[in-house]
Amino acid sequence: MDMNFFLPVKVIFGNGRIRELGSLISGDRIMIISDHALLELGFVSEVKEKIGRTDFIEFCEVEPNPSCETVDKAAKLARDYSVDTIVAVGGGSVMDTAKAVACLVSNNGQIKDYLNGSKTFTSRKVRLICVPTTSGTGSEVTNVGVYTDKSSGVKKPLVSEFFWSDFALVDPRLTFSLPKSVTASTGLDALAHAVESYWAKSSQPVSEALAIRAVNLIMKYLQRAYTDGDEESREGLSMASLLAGMAFSQTRTTILHAISFPLTNIYGLPHGFACSLAMPEVLKLNYKVIGNKLDILIRYLGLKNIDELSNELEALMRAIGAPRKLSEIGIREKDIDGLVESSLSSPIAKLNPAKIGREELREIFETIL
Numbered sequence: 169m170d171m172n173f174f175l176p177v178k179v180i181f182g183n184g185r186i187r188e189l190g191s192l193i194s195g196d197r198i199m200i201i202s203d204h205a206l207l208e209l210g211f212v213s214e215v216k217e218k219i220g221r222t223d224f225i226e227f228c229e230v231e232p233n234p235s236c237e238t239v240d241k242a243a244k245l246a247r248d249y250s251v252d253t254i255v256a257v258g259g260g261s262v263m264d265t266a267k268a269v270a271c272l273v274s275n276n277g278q279i280k281d282y283l284n285g286s287k288t289f290t291s292r293k294v295r296l297i298c299v300p301t302t303s304g305t306g307s308e309v310t311n312v313g314v315y316t317d318k319s320s321g322v323k324k325p326l327v328s329e330f331f332w333s334d335f336a337l338v339d340p341r342l343t344f345s346l347p348k349s350v351t352a353s354t355g356l357d358a359l360a361h362a363v364e365s366y367w368a369k370s371s372q373p374v375s376e377a378l379a380i381r382a383v384n385l386i387m388k389y390l391q392r393a394y395t396d397g398d399e400e401s402r403e404g405l406s407m408a409s410l411l412a413g414m415a416f417s418q419t420r421t422t423i424l425h426a427i428s429f430p431l432t433n434i435y436g437l438p439h440g441f442a443c444s445l446a447m448p449e450v451l452k453l454n455y456k457v458i459g460n461k462l463d464i465l466i467r468y469l470g471l472k473n474i475d476e477l478s479n480e481l482e483a484l485m486r487a488i489g490a491p492r493k494l495s496e497i498g499i500r501e502k503d504i505d506g507l508v509e510s511s512l513s514s515p516i517a518k519l520n521p522a523k524i525g526r527e528e529l530r531e532i533f534e535t536i537l
């Protein structure tokens with residue numbers, strides 16, 4: 169068989185390892201990218217202290233599902249200051265913004281030029297250090313960023329060979345105080361990354377090994393992290409998110425993420441809840457096509473069959489307060505056709521092993537209406 173595996177990110181993982189941040193910085197023109205909430209909670213101050221210097225600029229205005237306008241605003245600041253190092257402190261939205269800004273410093277134009285394909289990044293001179301503060305996105309080890317074009321309301325992924333960070337500094341301690349709802353949603357995002365990477369047509373032995381372990385850790389720790397938030401479960405989820413990110417960095421995601429885009433853009437559902445809403449239904453459809461492969465995952469999890477796995481997923485999602493029906497977020501029968509079209513317009517929908525076209529997706533949405 170043929171296989172490619174490429175992951176050019178130095179990973180530093182462990183409780184308290186944020187103390188090593190200062191040693192990763194080699195430049196003189198440093199920019200911190202983060203968001204309002206993390207600034208208020210003191211995370212940005214902690215990072216500044218660990219960098220051990222005071223001569224840098226900050227951009228702490230990244231919103232959930234970052235807009236092209238926000239990326240361009242941060243990029244202007246970075247260009248004006250001739251930034252040579254960017255430290256991204258936050259969740260997926262912050263890290264995705266930082267990836268684009270790091271590239272825009274060395275490439276002209278606006279992020280929309282790259283999102284619509286009229287330009288391509290050709291270099292990156294800025295060192296990028298990602299410090300995740302949630303356990304879900306995996307963005308610290310992928311070369312994908314997702315951006316929202318407010319004028320069209322479309323949320324689109326952008327892949328670039330220049331989006332890999334130089335360092336992923338994953339300190340589980342930074343997730344210890346995550347609110348329950350964020351723990352639930354980001355944990356389910358990681359689960360979707362792992363499950364989709366595992367079943368993706370583009371999967372391969374290394375990504376499968378990473379994905380299967382990530383699913384195992386999430387099934388073991390997500391509910392506990394939500395209920396108790398103890399150190400062991402937080403650390404387990406941070407590792408799971410990292411492994412799931414590594415897995416889907418090789419394979420990309422599939423129909424669950426394709427479905428998530430309109431659910432988030434139009435109905436405002438948090439990303440992880442949007443990715444997992446149809447997981448049990450898609451799992452059953454995929455089992456008909458790749459049953460043997462899914463049986464390996466089922467046995468690894470200590471379960472007997474596909475129904476047990478589906479029930480476990482359902483129980484986990486209910487236990488952590490994830491919406492289980494489209495109607496819970498205001499979707500009605502008349503909205504389904506639009507949702508189907510919008511979901512299938514995403515190219516990643518085609519990476520799903522079972523063919524899910526208009527008819528099949530309509531059926532899935534009717535089941536979970």
Ligand SMILES: [Fe+2]
Binds near residue numbers: 305357361425439
């Ligand atoms: Fe995701």
